[in-house]
Amino acid sequence: MDLKDLISAPLILLVLFCSHPCFAKITIGVSSENGESLKYSRKHFHGELKSAYSCVINHLDTDYDVITVPQARLIKMLQNNEVDIAMPLLLLPQRDLFAVRSATIYQVGYELISQSADSDLSIENLRRQANLNGIVYKRGTGARTLMLKYLGIDKNESLSHEQQVSTWQQAVDFVAKNRAGITALPTVIAKDIEPHHFIGVTRIKMPEHQLGLYMSSRFAKNTEATVINDASKTCKEVI
Template identity: 55%
Template sequence: MRLYFTLFTFFTVFYANTSYAKILIGLSSENGESLKYSQQQFIGHLESAYNCVVEGLNGQYSVTTVPQARLIKMLADNEIDIAMPLLLLPERDSFAKRSQTLYKVNYELITHPHKYDLNLDTLRSKVIQQGLVYKRGTGARSLLFRYLELNADSNQFQEHQVNTWRQSVDFVRHNRAAVTALPSVIAKDIPLEYFDGLERIKMPTPELGFYMSRRFSQTTLAESINALANQCAQQT
C-alpha cells in the first residue's frame, strides 16, 4: 500500500513538473552482466530495484550508455539527470546528490598469497613494493584506500588504471601490481582460471544506488524519485 501511495504521489508531482518532461538517465557501460539496458528494461543481477525506480517514470525518460569515467563527468557537469549504478561514496557527494541505498554489494580484494598472514600491514607493504591497480572510473580505488587505510595523497607507491575488471586481475596475476578490488558479481563473469594461485579476500560491503545531478536534485521531482527509491530498496 505504501508503494502505491508513493507512486501516486510521484505521478502527481511528475506531471506537474513540466520543466522535466524527459529525464536523461546515464548508465555505465562497464557493469559486466550486473546491469544493462535493453528493450526499455534494465537487465542483469541488479535489475530489480533499478527497474522498480525507473518504472515510476512512466516512460518519460531516455537512457544513454557511456563509459563510467564519462558518466561521472557528465553527472558533475549537469549533462545528465540521474547516473546509475554507482557506489555511494563521500567524494561523489561533493558534486551530486545520492539516492537511498538500493543494494549492498560485495567486493573482493585480489592478491597473491603470502607465506605469513595477509593482515593489513602485510598488504600495505605489498602495495608499497608493487603498487595497486583498479578499473578506471569506478569506486574500486576509493574502496582499496579505505580498506587498506592508505593515504589518498600518498606518492609512496604506483597506481595503475585499466579499462576492464579482467585487466585489473591480470595485473595482479602477472605481478605488475600487488592488489586490486572488484565486485563479486563481476568476479562471477570472469573465468575461474583467472583466479588460480590468487587470494580472494572479502572486503567490507559498500552501498550501491544512483546519483542525481545538483541541478536536477533541486526539483520536487527529484524528491519524489528518491522517496520511490526508498520503497524499491525495501522490496529487494
C-alpha cells in the same frame, strides 16, 4: 485583451510554472562497465541488479531516455549536468561534491585481490604489498577509494606505483601476472570473469558497500528527485 496580451499570458504562466527546472524528458545514464550485473536494452533493464533499479525508475511520472556510456564518461556527464540520473554508482564522499546521492539501493560486496605468494593475509602485510608492488584499479570507479580504506592507507597518500586499467578483468590479470600487488572489484563483477583469471591470486572478502544512483545538481531541484529518493528506500535490496 489584444493579440499581444493573448500571446504573452501563456508565456508568463510557463515561466512561473518553471521557476524550478522543467524536464520534458529525463536522461538516465547507465555505466557500460557492469559486466552482466546491469544492462539496458529493448527498453528494459537486465542483470542481477535489475530488480531494484527497475523498481526505482518505474516510479517516475516523466518520460525518460536511457543512454549507456563508459563509467568515467558517465561521471563527467553527471558533473556537467548532461545526464539527470547516473547509475549504478557507489555512494562515495567525493561524488557528493558535485551530485546528489539517492538512498542506498543495494548493499554490494567487494573482493580484495592479492598475490598468492605470501600466505600472510593480515592488513599490515597487505598494506606492505600495496606499498612495495603497487595497486591497480579500473579507472572511473570507486575501487581505489575502497581499497585504500580497507588497507588503512590515507586516500591522499601517493603510493610508489599505481596503475589504472580499462576493465575489471585487466586489473585481476595485472595482479595474477605480478604487475601489481593489490586490486579490488565488486563481487557481482567477479562472477562474470572466467575462473582461470583468478589462478595465482588470493580473493579476500571485503565489507559491503552502499550502491545507489546519483542525481545531477540541476535535476535534484526538481520534484521528481524526491520521487526517486523515496523509491530508492522502498525498492532497496541486498545481494
